[in-house]
Amino acid sequence: MSTQNLTLLTDLYELTMMQGYFETQENETVVFDVFFRENPNKSGYSIMAGVEQVIDYIKNLHFSYEDVDYLRGLGIFSEDFLHYLSGFHFSGSIYAIPEGTVIFPKEPLVKVIAPIMEAQLVETAILNIINHQSLIATKTSRVVFAAQGDGIMEFGLRRAQGPDAGLYGARAAMIGGCVGTSNVLAGKLFDVPVMGTHAHSWIMSFKDEYTAFKEYAKLYPDACTLLVDTYDTLKSGVPNAIRVFREMREEGIISKHYGIRLDSGDLAYLSKQARRMLDEAGFTDAVIAASNDLDEMLIHDLKMQGAAITSWGVGTNLITSKDCPSFGGVYKLAAIQNAEGEFIPKIKISENTEKITNPGNKTIYRVYDKETGKIRADLICFADETYDTSKELLLFDPNATWKKTRLAGGTYTIREILKPIFIHGECIYTSPSVMEIAEYCRHEKETLWDETKRLFYPHRVYVDLSQKLYDTKAALLDDLSR
């Protein structure tokens, strides 16, 4: 994607509004926030992802001659405005929560501070990228949790929503905790492990299953996972695999990484039977891998039933986040800078209460319990507010202000999680590698209480407002409802 020009990957209304601002306004500097309202998949948390692709997008942002020509052809843009577009570059500042960080609803994940014409244009692509990758990273994190330490392989490319969904979905899946992906292009572009063995067609292309297994084992003795369900798993597949493993053992070519893959039937029953057969034949270290419409719920359940599976290939349900295929991030105006350089908070009210925004130029402090290192709460406040951790910190639920928690000075630590990425058009951030982000993400998840990681009805993490932000919001709401 880094070399693609995604400048027109935007909604038409961004451009009609841009022209509107061009004609009517002074291109004031504004603050827009990206935030989401609910964790996907009924999760207790989400995982931030996509920042590197946002950076690529912003760096490449320009209207080519063909782009301007196309827009001219629509007959709704003036030559003055088209001229402005042809010289367009992004001159604003962008703050973002680094990839792999655990995130919660209502928090500004990305903050754009830019002249309104520029800030408006980038809305759609930023949302598209962050929504997609954060969704898949979050879904993956749930699947990985369910597997209780077993490896999860990302196998979803064929069912992903187009090439990019497969490619960047694999990237996000690695951030969320997969041990590898089947996607070769993702392996090449993101330097992540690629995995896979063979399909049913391999078996069917030989005169019989034994011959297919045998030939495969000769070729790939070091990573020999045989797919055993083409004809009959327990009557044909597993016995033929055992015959081949036995011959490999006799020839002294059996490796540390060998085993079978189940891709249909009841995985709990078949895996236990197959385990027994493999063990009886002396192949106690043969791995049993499984695939076939897996997700975190089914893996959780198979684990509960003692399925003898220790490696999981997860496709469709992970790469599309099947039970919740969109992240729901939005991009809302939060402040307008006045002539004195002050950010004047703005709010959007709505018939739907949950659509009301948090006004102002904000940041987020994450509050940790000093002893355990676990998250106590996140605190959204104005960007210029500071906290002294030697003093008591009062936290309160913005939706039920009588719910108060006082943290004594010295018992907590805080960390600002929104980081500068672009300052006045210049990128000042270097993305870590995907595997580094994945490692950071593993540490991030250790800051969550187990109750928050639970798959079903997890405990929610408190996201509070500072007193000053709460008061400002209340005053604006009062004003508007007068």
Add this chain to the structure above:
Amino acid sequence: MSTQNLTLLTDLYELTMMQGYFETQENETVVFDVFFRENPNKSGYSIMAGVEQVIDYIKNLHFSYEDVDYLRGLGIFSEDFLHYLSGFHFSGSIYAIPEGTVIFPKEPLVKVIAPIMEAQLVETAILNIINHQSLIATKTSRVVFAAQGDGIMEFGLRRAQGPDAGLYGARAAMIGGCVGTSNVLAGKLFDVPVMGTHAHSWIMSFKDEYTAFKEYAKLYPDACTLLVDTYDTLKSGVPNAIRVFREMREEGIISKHYGIRLDSGDLAYLSKQARRMLDEAGFTDAVIAASNDLDEMLIHDLKMQGAAITSWGVGTNLITSKDCPSFGGVYKLAAIQNAEGEFIPKIKISENTEKITNPGNKTIYRVYDKETGKIRADLICFADETYDTSKELLLFDPNATWKKTRLAGGTYTIREILKPIFIHGECIYTSPSVMEIAEYCRHEKETLWDETKRLFYPHRVYVDLSQKLYDTKAALLDDLSR
């Protein structure tokens, strides 16, 4: 996508199997079928889409120097095989059902006849492309049906699963029946109408709602849709819109295309109230558009309740096919050519009965009722079977063979729906434009009975096997279960 090299957009196992075939086999010519097992979204039919992108993919298929280098670095491929890859091009034949055609489960949507190494490689990308676009075209077709003739605008880019999902999703949505998309890049690349007006941020950036509306109306008098829910739809938004429309009327600049958009609250109630207010002010031709988490079910229900909405912007639920975000197309070996050039049928059985494949080199005839032009059934048969429509045609359900229908000679017509796209590596097919495909798709849907188009529990269309194919399949199953 046409200029992108998607050659490595494949699962690793395609390459390990390719090397396996390279080492062990004579690269026999094989037949692979793409088919799906169930219509998505509980639909009675699906819509074929993505063929043009498959063509682009096949035409661009080659391993670059960097690709080969990356594969070498994995340490599992021989220099001989890598040398073969560096000279790789696709030399096979591909047949496909044209885009916009209504399709049904079990039918070969795409048939690849090629040396097994080539046929295996292309599996993943073909599935990725066809699965994605057919999914979104099908979902869109349902939404369009629910709207009973009102226009559906595709507004989903920000929630699509990555840039391609937005871009090709918009393409598929136009094929499925949308009147336009907000996606400017899709407009440019596919020459389809782009639509959109303004967001809440436009309203919030002016000193008040009236001023924001007024400025917008000055700029875009010819397509003036005002978003009325930023502060209070009925108390502020609609009255301010009416004030502006009144002023436009006085100045003589009111156009044919003007109106309001609702984006929150109860759309049935608000639209009826807004309609009354607009009508009382004499703006009976003002359009009421709506958006906000719409799908076919909600549009159907709002229509039932008499919502005064005649234009619908559909985003997340359409672009992700939220209730069923994957199409489930698979790619299965169906035949292997022997030395005499004969295609020997192959079958895959499975613990899951519905995963059993249809063997052989096949085609599909669509059988129409001569009088009404409606589809009677689809008939999957061997590619060399022919039918004489002056004679009686016996159709039978392959899962319940006693269910028989006899069509008298002269009462039906038939049409082969699988068309040649590539022959021996050469593309012989020219894709129509997206708008031409959309028009064709509209006609295709007229060949469906209303019972099949119904949103809930639709009547299914029969997909039968020819006697010869049925007998061959039964014999192969008998053989394998002996």
